[in-house]
Amino acid sequence: MIKLTDVVQCFGEHxxxxxxxxxxxxxxIFGLLGPSGAxxxxxxxxxxxxxxxxxxxxxxxxxxxADLNGSMYxxxxxxxxxxxxYGRLSCYDNLRLFAKIYGTAEGKIDExxxxxxxxxxxxxxxxxxxxxxxxxxxxxxxxMNEPEILFLDEPTSGLDPAATxxxxxxxxxxxxxxxxxxxxxxNMAEAEKLCSHVALLNEGTIVEYGEPKEICRKYNHQxxxxxxxxxxxxxxxxxxxRAVGTLQTYLEQGMIETIHSTEPNLETVFxxxxxxxxx
Amino acid sequence: xxxxxxxxxKQIRDTLKNKTILIQFVMFPFMAFVMEQAVVMEExxxxxxxxxxxxxxxxxxxxxxxxxxxxxxxxxxTLKVLLMSDVKPIEYLTGTGGYVWSACxxxxxxxxxxxxxxxREFAAFLGIMAGGIAASLFVGAAIGTWSxxxxxxxxxxxxxxxxxxxxxxxxxxNETVHKIAGIFYSEQVRILIDQMGQHGxxxxxxxxxxxxMAAALCCFVLAYRKCGLS
Ligand SMILES: Nc1ncnc2c1ncn2[C@@H]1O[C@H](COP(=O)(O)OP(=O)(O)OP(=O)(O)O)[C@@H](O)[C@H]1O
Ligand SMILES: [Mg+2]
Numbered sequence: 001m002i003k004l005t006d007v008v009q010c011f012g013e014h015x016x017x018x019x020x021x022x023x024x025x026x027x028x029i030f031g032l033l034g035p036s037g038a039x040x041x042x043x044x045x046x047x048x049x050x051x052x053x054x055x056x057x058x059x060x061x062x063x064x065x066a067d068l069n070g071s072m073y074x075x076x077x078x079x080x081x082x083x084x085x086y087g088r089l090s091c092y093d094n095l096r097l098f099a100k101i102y103g104t105a106e107g108k109i110d111e112x113x114x115x116x117x118x119x120x121x122x123x124x125x126x127x128x129x130x131x132x133x134x135x136x137x138x139x140x141x142x143x144m145n146e147p148e149i150l151f152l153d154e155p156t157s158g159l160d161p162a163a164t165x166x167x168x169x170x171x172x173x174x175x176x177x178x179x180x181x182x183x184x185x186x187n188m189a190e191a192e193k194l195c196s197h198v199a200l201l202n203e204g205t206i207v208e209y210g211e212p213k214e215i216c217r218k219y220n221h222q223x224x225x226x227x228x229x230x231x232x233x234x235x236x237x238x239x240x241x242r243a244v245g246t247l248q249t250y251l252e253q254g255m256i257e258t259i260h261s262t263e264p265n266l267e268t269v270f271x272x273x274x275x276x277x278x279x
Numbered sequence: 280x281x282x283x284x285x286x287x288x289k290q291i292r293d294t295l296k297n298k299t300i301l302i303q304f305v306m307f308p309f310m311a312f313v314m315e316q317a318v319v320m321e322e323x324x325x326x327x328x329x330x331x332x333x334x335x336x337x338x339x340x341x342x343x344x345x346x347x348x349x350x351x352x353x354x355x356x357t358l359k360v361l362l363m364s365d366v367k368p369i370e371y372l373t374g375t376g377g378y379v380w381s382a383c384x385x386x387x388x389x390x391x392x393x394x395x396x397x398x399r400e401f402a403a404f405l406g407i408m409a410g411g412i413a414a415s416l417f418v419g420a421a422i423g424t425w426s427x428x429x430x431x432x433x434x435x436x437x438x439x440x441x442x443x444x445x446x447x448x449x450x451x452x453n454e455t456v457h458k459i460a461g462i463f464y465s466e467q468v469r470i471l472i473d474q475m476g477q478h479g480x481x482x483x484x485x486x487x488x489x490x491x492m493a494a495a496l497c498c499f500v501l502a503y504r505k506c507g508l509s
Contacts, residue, residue: 050359071365085355087355089289089296097288097289101365
C-alpha cells in the first residue's frame with residue numbers, strides 16, 4: 001500500500017531523514033513513534049506529497065507520492081498538526097464546505113461530528129475551540145469522505161483520557177472497514193493498543209520496527225526492580241538473587257515507599273534505544 | 280464547477296463574520312451616501328462624492344480583500360487542505376475572485392444608486408466599475424500569492440492600495456500628480472465616470488485600464504510561478 005525506499009530529507013545543512021525505508025500493508029494501523037523533532041511530521045508530508053524528498057522513493061497505492069493528483073487525494077484523509085480549519089466558520093460549516101467539495105450528503109456531517117464528540121459544539125466557531133477539539137474537528141474532516149488511507153499527525157495530542165478513548169474507538173472502527181491508517185504519536189500506550197506495526201524514528205533513522213508486543217519481548221532484558229524510598233532516594237536493582245540483601249535491609253527498616261518491576265513496554269524500549277524519553 | 284461554488288459559498292459565510300472585510304465592502308458606498316446627503320455646496324460638481332469614492336473603492340476594496348483572503352488562507356494552512364481535496368488552484372482563484380468581484384459590484388450598485396444614475400448611465404457606470412474592479416482584483420491576487428502570511432500581505436498591500444486609491448483624489452488638486460496618475464486604472468475610472476454624463480468617454484481610458492489589467496495579470500503569473508499557492 002505504502003512503500004518508502006531510502007528516503008532522505010535535508011533542510012539546507014540539516015539532514016532530518018537519513019535513509020528511511022518502510023512498508024505499510026493495506027488495512028493495518030501503522031504507528032510512527034519518535035521524540036519531538038525526529039522528523040515524523042516531515043515524513044508524513046513526504047508520503048502525502050506535500051514535500052518532495054531530497055532522495056529516495058515513495059510509492060502510495062502503486063503511484064509515486066510526488067505525483068499524487070486529485071482523484072488520489074479524494075481517497076485519502078489527511079490530518080496534519082496545523083489543522084487547517086476556518087476559524088470564523090462553525091464546526092458544522094467547516095465540514096459542510098468539504099461535504100460540498102467531496103459531494104458527500106450533508107446528513108453525514110452530524111454523523112461524523114457525533115463520532116468525534118463535537119455534536120454539541122457544532123455551531124461553535126472553530127477558532128474558539130480548545131486545541132483538542134480542533135484536532136477532533138480536523139479528524140472528522142479527514143474521515144468524512146470514507147478514505148482508503150488515513151494519515152494522522154498526532155491525532156490524540158491534547159486530549160483527555162475519555163476523548164482519547166473515543167478517538168481510539170473511531171480509529172479501530174475505521175480499521176474494521178479495511179482503511180489503512182498511518183499515524184504518528186508520542187503516546188506509547190496508544191501505539192501498543194492500536195498499531196499492528198510500529199517504527200521508532202530517532203535522529204532521522206528507523207531504530208526499531210515490528211509488532212509492539214514483539215519489540216517489547218525482544219527488549220525484556222532490562223528486567224529491573226525500581227524502588228522509591230521514603231527518604232526520596234530512587235534505586236534500580238537487577239531483578240535477581242543479588243537484590244535480596246539490599247531489599248531485605250530496606251524492608252526491615254520500613255523505608256520502601258513504592259516498588260515496581262519493569263515490565264518492558266514501548267516506552268522503556270524507546271528510552272533504551274534513544275537514551276532519551278518521549279516528550 | 281462544484282468546487283468553485285463551494286469556495287464561493289465558504290467565502291459568503293466567512294465574510295458575514297469577518298468585520299475587516301465587511302468594512303472594506305461597505306465603507307465607501309456608505310460614506311458616499313452620507314456625504315451626498317450631508318454636504319451640499321454651491322459650486323460642487325454633480326455626484327462629486329460618488330464619483331470620487333467610486334474610484335477610491337475600485338483602488339482599495341478588491342485589492343485589499345483579495346490579498347487578505349489569500350494570505351490568511353495560506354497562513355492558516357486552509358488553502359493547503361483545499362488543494363489536497365482536489366480543488367484546483369484555478370477553481371479556488373475563480374471562486375474567491377468571483378466572490379470578491381461580485382461583492383464589489385454589489386457595492387458599486389449602491390454607489391450608482393446613491394449617485395442617482397439611471398438607465399444607460401447606470402449600466403455604463405457599472406461597466407466602468409466592473410473593469411476597474413477586475414484590474415484591482417488581479418493586483419490583489421498577485422500580492423496575496425506573493426505573500427507568505429497576512430503581515431506580509433498588509434505591508435505590501437497597503438502602500439499599493441494608497442497609491443491606487445488616493446492618487447485619483449490628489450490629482451484633482453495637483454497638476455503634476457494628475458499627469459502621473461493618468462497611467463493608473465483607478466484614475467482612469469474616475470475620469471471615465473466624470474466624463475460619462477458630459478462629453479462622451481475616451482478610448483484612451485479603456486486602453487489604460489486594459490493595460491493595467493494585463494500588467495497585474497503578469498505580476499500575478501510571476502508570483503504564482505515563484506510561490507504557487509502554498
Ligand atoms: N520547512 C522546514 N525547514 C527547515 N527545517 C525544517 C522544516 N520542517 C521541519 N524542519 C526541521 O526538521 C526537524 C523535524 O521536524 P518535524 O516537524 O518533522 O518533527 P516531528 O517529529 O514531527 O516533531 P514533533 O513531535 O514535535 O511534531 C526539526 O528539527 C525541524 O526543525
Ligand atoms: Mg510533528
